[in-house]
Amino acid sequence: xxxxxxxxxxxxxxxxxxxxxxxxxxxxxxxxxxxxxxxxxxxxxxxxxxxxxxxxxxxxxxxxxxxxxxxxxxxxxxxxxxxxxxxxxxxxxxxxxxxxxxxxxxxxxxxxxxxxxxxxxxxxxxxxxxxxxxxxxxxxxxxxxxxxxxxxxxxxxxxxxxxxxxxxxxxxxxxxxxxxxxxxxxxxxxxxxxxxxxxxxxxxxxxxxxxxxxxxxxxxxxxxxxxxxxxxxxxxxxxxxxxxxxxxxxxxxxxxxxxxxxxxxxxxxxxxxxxxxxxxxxxxxxxxxxxxxxxxxxxxxxxxxxxxxxxxxxxxxxxxxxxxxxxxxxxxxxxxxxxxxxxxxxxxxxxxxxxxxxxxxxxxxxxxxxxxxxxxxxxx
Numbered sequence: 434x435x436x437x438x439x440x441x442x443x444x445x446x447x448x449x450x451x452x453x454x455x456x457x458x459x460x461x462x463x464x465x466x467x468x469x470x471x472x473x474x475x476x477x478x479x480x481x482x483x484x485x486x487x488x489x490x491x492x493x494x495x496x497x498x499x500x501x502x503x504x505x506x507x508x509x510x511x512x513x514x515x516x517x518x519x520x521x522x523x524x525x526x527x528x529x530x531x532x533x534x535x536x537x538x539x540x541x542x543x544x545x546x547x548x549x550x551x552x553x554x555x556x557x558x559x560x561x562x563x564x565x566x567x568x569x570x571x572x573x574x575x576x577x578x579x580x581x582x583x584x585x586x587x588x589x590x591x592x593x594x595x596x597x598x599x600x601x602x603x604x605x606x607x608x609x610x611x612x613x614x615x616x617x618x619x620x621x622x623x624x625x626x627x628x629x630x631x632x633x634x635x636x637x638x639x640x641x642x643x644x645x646x647x648x649x650x651x652x653x654x655x656x657x658x659x660x661x662x663x664x665x666x667x668x669x670x671x672x673x674x675x676x677x678x679x680x681x682x683x684x685x686x687x688x689x690x691x692x693x694x695x696x697x698x699x700x701x702x703x704x705x706x707x708x709x710x711x712x713x714x715x716x717x718x719x720x721x722x723x724x725x726x727x728x729x730x731x732x733x734x735x736x737x738x739x740x741x742x743x744x745x746x747x748x749x750x751x752x753x754x755x756x757x758x759x760x761x762x763x764x765x766x767x768x769x770x771x772x773x774x775x776x777x778x779x780x781x782x783x784x785x786x787x788x789x790x791x792x793x794x795x796x797x798x799x800x801x802x803x804x805x806x807x808x809x810x811x812x813x
Contacts, residue, residue, distance in 0.1 A: 464689040471685070471695055478699035481525040484537040486548070490577040494552040495570055497577050498524075499545070500536045506543035511813030512612050513545040513582045515575065519594040520566075521666040521711045524550050525704040526791055530697070533797045542805045544812070547578050553709045559660040562714030563722070564737050567601045575608075588613035588808060589748075592791055593761070594715075595619075597723060600769075601734060603748065604741040611748040613811050615804065616769060618754060618761045618787055622730040623723055626765035637725035652721055656713030659720075666708035670788070701792075732772040743769075749777040749811050751804065755790035756782045779807060 470478055490497040502509050516527055527548055528534045540546050554561065579585055589611060591599030596619025603611050620626055624634045640651060671678045681698060688694035728734045732743045750773055754763035763782055770778040784795035
């Protein structure tokens with residue numbers, strides 16, 4: 434297809450080397466170059482993943498990244514910051530642009546930053562569930578952080594499903610050295626999450642009725658049937674905000690002569706189009722325990738054959754929700770501040786939707802400095 438589109442001998446440099454006689458010709462040629470690169474030469478446009486890091490641990494599937502505090506930081510903080518990533522996404526969201534890199538920003542502020550990358554599970558990992566990630570992998574990863582940093586106290590950052598991992602780990606282990614927890618865009622009261630919450634509430638009622646009548650329940654479904662491949666997760670993310678997706682493409686058409694705008698579109702597209710598989714066991718736990726049964730809203734959760742309680746978490750808490758998040762609304766996240774056993778709880782709204790609260794320019798400008806200031810005051 435690209436050979437039909439591209440004239441023989443054509444490259445982006447071909448047009449760039451020709452003398453441009455006027456602004457109109459410059460704009461026309463820029464658009465042609467940009468649309469060609471966006472369609473057929475995407476790699477140079479993508480700006481994500483450019484902050485240097487060290488891989489300090491692998492367990493065969495998951496890995497641990499280390500982004501050291503910048504040498505020229507005004508102040509360096511004793512307590513490391515650990516980003517706990519959700520499943521299904523790729524790690525580009527944490528390092529999306531040079532001027533909008535979450536890991537780069539906190540390293541520049543003087544924090545030693547670690548990122549738990551859960552890797553790329555395949556169908557052979559379909560049976561992995563909350564117990565595996567929360568009770569086995571997270572303790573192992575955080576032990577490696579402590580070994581590498583020489584610090585016992587840690588700060589954890591959990592966005593979306595990773596907030597569930599973070600809270601369940603803290604409650605199940607009662608880790609006394611968790612100093613700070615940041616939870617963003619995590620469904621605490623799932624039923625309060627707008628239309629999606631109401632849908633899951635009714636689904637939960639329906640499944641409980643079905644269980645009462647037949648003894649059957651979705652928790653009995655084999656995890657392999659619930660395993661979702663990366664392409665379906667990518668499609669699901671886009672369907673959460675179809676209007677936003679359409680606006681993004683329309684804005685690209687309007688800004689084809691703006692190389693920075695084309696790079697931004699390609700970078701975000703690279704993140705959204707390259708999701709990874711979601712283990713069936715995790716899908717089942719999220720759908721049933723978090724969304725349909727709404728366990729977190731009661732401050733308790735069934736895990737590893739027992740019930741764990743959020744009130745056993747005493748770390749300082751910063752919780753927030755995206756003001757335009759249609760998946761996990763502000764009202765869904767807000768109850769967390771009264772469920773933990775901490776006397777230091779802060780809640781805030783964040784510009785953007787579910788992805789935008791992590792990556793938008795407005796979030797980077799308005800929320801990241803607030804988050805860094807909150808963390809700096811509690812990091813030694």
